[in-house]
Amino acid sequence: MARWLVALLLACFGGLWVWLAVTSFSPSPAMPLLGETVGIWGEPVKAASPTQVGPLTRTEGRSTQFPPKVIVTAKSPGAEVWLDWENKVAKFFSRQGVRVFHPENWEKEGGLLPDGLDFLPLSLPSVAEVVTHCHSWSLSAFVAVAGWRGCPGWDDWADKLHSVHPEKEFVALGVFRGALGNSGRLDLNQLYRFPVDYQFIGGRGQACRPGWVRSLALQVLGHSSGSADVIGSTRLLATLCVADDFEENSWLQGKLSRAMLDAEPWDFGAHPGLMLGLGTWGGEDASAYLEDLRAKPNYFGQSMVMAWCSHLLGSASEQSPAYEIVKDLSPQDRARSAANTMAALDAFKKTGGKDFPLLDLLVHKTLNENDHSVKAFVMVHQLLVMGVEPALGVYLAEELAFQNPDFTPYLGMAAANLRGRSSPQENRLFLQSLGQLEKQYQGIPQSLADIRSARMILHADG
Amino acid sequence: MKSNWVVLFVLLAGAGVLRADSVTAAPPENQSNDGTCEYLFAQCLQEAFNRSLENDRACVKAWCDKVFFFTFCDEEGLSNCSEKAEAVHAAHVRACQRAFADCMGMEVR
Numbered sequence: 001m002a003r004w005l006v007a008l009l010l011a012c013f014g015g016l017w018v019w020l021a022v023t024s025f026s027p028s029p030a031m032p033l034l035g036e037t038v039g040i041w042g043e044p045v046k047a048a049s050p051t052q053v054g055p056l057t058r059t060e061g062r063s064t065q066f067p068p069k070v071i072v073t074a075k076s077p078g079a080e081v082w083l084d085w086e087n088k089v090a091k092f093f094s095r096q097g098v099r100v101f102h103p104e105n106w107e108k109e110g111g112l113l114p115d116g117l118d119f120l121p122l123s124l125p126s127v128a129e130v131v132t133h134c135h136s137w138s139l140s141a142f143v144a145v146a147g148w149r150g151c152p153g154w155d156d157w158a159d160k161l162h163s164v165h166p167e168k169e170f171v172a173l174g175v176f177r178g179a180l181g182n183s184g185r186l187d188l189n190q191l192y193r194f195p196v197d198y199q200f201i202g203g204r205g206q207a208c209r210p211g212w213v214r215s216l217a218l219q220v221l222g223h224s225s226g227s228a229d230v231i232g233s234t235r236l237l238a239t240l241c242v243a244d245d246f247e248e249n250s251w252l253q254g255k256l257s258r259a260m261l262d263a264e265p266w267d268f269g270a271h272p273g274l275m276l277g278l279g280t281w282g283g284e285d286a287s288a289y290l291e292d293l294r295a296k297p298n299y300f301g302q303s304m305v306m307a308w309c310s311h312l313l314g315s316a317s318e319q320s321p322a323y324e325i326v327k328d329l330s331p332q333d334r335a336r337s338a339a340n341t342m343a344a345l346d347a348f349k350k351t352g353g354k355d356f357p358l359l360d361l362l363v364h365k366t367l368n369e370n371d372h373s374v375k376a377f378v379m380v381h382q383l384l385v386m387g388v389e390p391a392l393g394v395y396l397a398e399e400l401a402f403q404n405p406d407f408t409p410y411l412g413m414a415a416a417n418l419r420g421r422s423s424p425q426e427n428r429l430f431l432q433s434l435g436q437l438e439k440q441y442q443g444i445p446q447s448l449a450d451i452r453s454a455r456m457i458l459h460a461d462g
Numbered sequence: 463m464k465s466n467w468v469v470l471f472v473l474l475a476g477a478g479v480l481r482a483d484s485v486t487a488a489p490p491e492n493q494s495n496d497g498t499c500e501y502l503f504a505q506c507l508q509e510a511f512n513r514s515l516e517n518d519r520a521c522v523k524a525w526c527d528k529v530f531f532f533t534f535c536d537e538e539g540l541s542n543c544s545e546k547a548e549a550v551h552a553a554h555v556r557a558c559q560r561a562f563a564d565c566m567g568m569e570v571r
Binding site: 332334335336338372375376377378381385406407409410412413416446449450453454456457 | 519
């Protein structure tokens with residue numbers, strides 16, 4: 001009798017458990033926590049005491065010399081190339097919403113190109129890797145990719161692109177529509193941040209039009225002839241569009257070589273393109289060069305370089321186990337997103353701030369509106385206020401504000417971080433973004449107030 | 463029942479936002495040049511952040527249950543609660559900025 005009673009009780013308990021699990025809640029299996037000290041269910045997330053907080057972190061040691069002096073050592077030893085930073089490079093990139101960095105200690109480091117490197121052919125399929133791997137510089141890559149629509153392999157690339165950046169293909173083709181204009185001629189001045197309501201041009205199954213792509217690419221190349229008014233990566237990637245006859249076309253070869261030489265070191269968009277060529281065709285020399293580059297201490301664009309080196313060389317010596325864990329987090333995992341974000345940034349700090357692929361992944365996830373596994377407010381706070389990576393924090397705050405008016409309060413934090421730095425150009429870029437945001441959020445008083453507040457904070461004399 | 467707790471939590475958090483001004487509204491005089499305002503701003507932001515973490519945790523407690531090693535959440539409830547918590551955080555950050563502007567003697571139009 002007692003045995004039956006026990007069995008009945010167990011059955012009731014089991015039934016109740018199943019009923020609770022099935023009818024009351026949507027099951028969401030718990031993901032493993034990244035850190036032992038951080039967790040929602042266990043030990044509370046450790047929040048720093050207000051008394052332990054210092055002044056807002058500022059990045060020290062930025063070069064204040066503009067325009068930067070670039071010494072190209074490979075092809076023309078000793079040559080000095082002076083670029084008009086403000087009007088050409090920074091303006092072009094800021095229109096794309098990309099923060100522009102400039103190198104520290106460039107003169108001490110010397111040129112980026114290895115001696116004796118004279119020919120760097122690139123391959124088309126690898127550009128898909130470029131697009132799917134980097135997020136903030138890839139506008140010019142999109143020009144190349146958009147031209148491949150309908151070409152063999154396009155669907156595979158599109159699937160990959162879409163899985164990593166659902167919003168990017170959308171934007172890329174918007175660029176095309178806007179940049180082409182009525183004349184059908186590519187107007188680089190129209191390459192700027194596009195609103196999210198841009199539509200796809202055509203769809204899958206569109207005819208492959210290599211001639212059309214080549215024509216556009218040549219316009220890009222032609223636009224930049226003789227002067228550095230278009231960033232190197234644009235030229236590099238546009239050149240990729242015409243790579244099918246690259247080997248027969250000495251003019252293009254010269255253009256590419258020139259673009260390589262002019263690849264501005266602060267243009268982190270140029271690095272992946274440069275490395276793509278090196279990694280694909282450069283053999284042992286390229287590997288040695290990449291290793292050498294990776295070993296150099298702090299320089300701007302380092303995060304992209306590191307991410308790219310890891311990708312190309314397949315040796316992510318700086319990569320922490322957290323990368324794989326973060327990569328596997330479910331986009332719908334809201335329950336532990338704050339804890340996981342804290343833990344992931346903690347893991348990043350424990351690598352001495354060198355696990356750039358992890359940081360890159362976290363930024364990707366933060367900017368992906370369909371991914372809730374990373375908390376934006378945690379990212380912004382840790383990067384900006386706690387000083388994990390202030391420059392990236394400013395960029396992230398801007399990007400989030402462009403995505404959603406709910407994020408405009410973070411602009412004030414970014415402004416406070418920028419304030420007092422001796423880089424008027426950097427501040428000017430931020431102000432340009434604020435201007436764009438002001439136009440975008442006309443009619444949303446709260447966001448407008450945030451933007452104006454950020455501007456005031458940046459300008460405050462202190 | 464859960465909804466009531468969430469509403470209560472949001473209200474309490476909102477009340478916290480209203481208090482935020484008082485956290486930093488009275489900086490020492492004549493210290494806008496020595497980093498005091500920045501310090502208070504950072505302090506205020508840190509408090510906002512800490513409170514947001516608490517609110518986030520409260521949302522999870524309100525809308526999720528842990529059974530053995532699994533977490534079961536009412537996704538819609540959790541999503542709504544998280545959105546409210548983020549809105550509270552935004553309001554708190556705004557309050558910090560206002561206090562910072564006051565401290566620096568700025569008038570945000």
